[in-house]
Amino acid sequence: MIQTKTIFAVNSPGTIIYGRNSFEEVGEYAKKLGTKALIISDPIMEKLGFVNQCSTFLKGQGLGAASYLGIKSEPVDTYVMEGLEILQDEECDVIISVGGGSCIDVAKAIAVVATNGGYIGDYMKMQKIAEITPIPHIAIPTTAGTGSEATDATVITNTTNDVKMMIKQPAFLPNIAIVDPVLTLTSPPSITAATGIDALSHAIESYLSRLAHTYSNMLALSAIDLIVNNILKVYEDGSDLDAREAMSIGSLQAGQSFSNASVALVHGMSRPIGALFHVPHGISNAMLLPAVLEYSKDACIERLADLGKFFNKKDKNLSQEELADLVIDSIREMCKKMKIGNLQEWGIEKDAFYTAIPKMAVDAIASGSPANNPKVPTQEELIELYKIAYEYEF
Template sequence: MEHFAVFRTPKTILYGRESLKQIGVEAAIRGQKALIVSDQVMFGLGYVTGCQETLKQEGVESEVYTGVESEPTDHYVTEALVLFKNTDCDLVISLGGGSCIDTAKAIAVLATNGGYIGDYRANQTIAEKAPIPHLAIPTTAGTGSEATDVTVITNTMTDVKMMIKQPAFMPDVAIVDPLLSASSPQHVTAATGIDALSHAVEAYLSKRAHPMTDTIALSAMKLIIENIKSAYNDGDNLDARESMSLGALQAGMAFTNASVCLVHGMSRPIGALFHVPHGYSNAILLPAVLEYSKGSCTDRLADLGRLFQPQSTSLSNDEAADIAVASVKSLCASLNIPNLKTWGIDESTYNTAISKMAADALDSGSPAHNPRLPTQSELEDLYKICYDYQFTSEAKIH
């Protein structure tokens, strides 16, 4: 390692079954009135009301914003921030998937630093004032956003998903209760699980990887590989759910300190223009990007291949790297991950957008950390390949 490394995490991480019960205690330490940022699904499942009741037991009042419907946009941030200020809240709680957590991160920073969330992209504006306290509660085993200093918000004027990374966006508290993910349907378990795997894999392959991130990225990959099919096939398997939640948390910790790479760089424009959920777009792209990158990261991909086939002890690195790519393709097929064509994106419209998507992907900075750095032309070709990319078997959309 030629240069010094940085490793940041939330100040407090609570992990394990029924850890959500501690939300009142943790909130009371940090404020008196919380804005809960969530969505209608979480409200319908009773999670939001349950959270409010737990807060009240500790003397913490709350308001609720459930306007997050899909990928987080600047509109959601503006609406929720107005509610936060108008109701005199002094802390924010995110309860949901990565979209809810990313929205709450933006609120926490803007509440004390002001401005438009896009101002903070590429460090154009630095959040110099401490954000309001943010307690992040993921309900899927996927994004790892509860443990990252990154928020991704779509600029609705330009259709660009803005990747914004600064220490101020790191939540104060992450509460990872695997019981919450038990409500995830099969297709969400699949997409968020492969999303988490992509986080761990990209952290391990990243040019900014270092020994601390390598350790937890490898742990995350092992947990996810060993448990994702069990969680998918039996949603009530709490041991598998718990392992997946831990793997997603570790993957988040790894990539926020080592960076994501080409998968995420390509994924954001697809989400912004075609509204494919982040977890799905990452899952759709991961096998093709690994295949593209293999020649530049054979030794590291070999470590992934050996996690898939630990019984094969005499593999060369070339053989193990091939197994890694083939195994990810097979895994995506077994989890019914679709390609972009199967998802339903019109091919003509998609092809028209390829040049913009490639430019936006490169502009995000993430591809620069990939073992193999694509040119604009190569990236356009890769987008074309990904449109109807074939996994091991025919994928189906839910």
């Protein structure tokens, strides 16, 4: 299952700043990169005061600031074009994203297109290489989940054909990531659950990936440990700052891990669901994760059993198969406790979903992620997995 190559390259943001109230350092770091910042965020972050705080921190260091707050959904190509226009009109020379994965992914795309030109979709599957240094980008996540602040990938939906474009090149890595758990205190339980399961999916898939290696495994296992032991704590008590901090670090590590080992079948299947039915990315991952692990189990039972230690605190005599089953059952129970239902319960009409399955299967395979799965599905198997996921019982 694991690749046989012995030499690996590890990509990571140039600088990672983390810890409580580290957000306050944004001006100090931004002034090393430029003189006027474009803050990319959304209306919720503006309402919470984070955009104004960012502007204040920047102005305290003598930097000007403009903002693009048009992100109202998962990232689409029109957001990239709108933000790019403001960047150019305002003559900004540094980008700061404040928000969840949507804000960070849009910022990544703008940073690259601003200097390399073209349409963001041109960069998919390395068709266009970003050869010119992007606009400097500081990524500041306000959720503990996507890990986008630490990855060299962006996922942008093409609004013409409803395809989520998975675009991965080193140029998309933020220059600086600032991970402040205090900013996640405002996340409501539903967002906490969705982003937390997203981070867990990143860590598990990167550990099971055919492209996994020693360094990515280290990050993945640490992330799984932190997330499994804290996700229900922050879901039940959002004010638990210790647990929030653990989740933020776990999400960061999971992002670093999958950026270097890739995600797999869950993400390949998840993106078309998001593009066509507008299910938030973390939720669709959660809806798929147990079913995909069941499908994959026979091809990765040893690796899956390795993860059993994070869920099994008592019985030390379980077999590998029992440990693997424990992981799947525990994740299913975790999702149930956080009120994550299946696709049918989400409200997607069955006929519409089944009609879309052939396109989703094709789009999933085209993304490349399913090829990294321990068990690589055929198109027919993908079609059946989508049907299983639709009514999957948590």
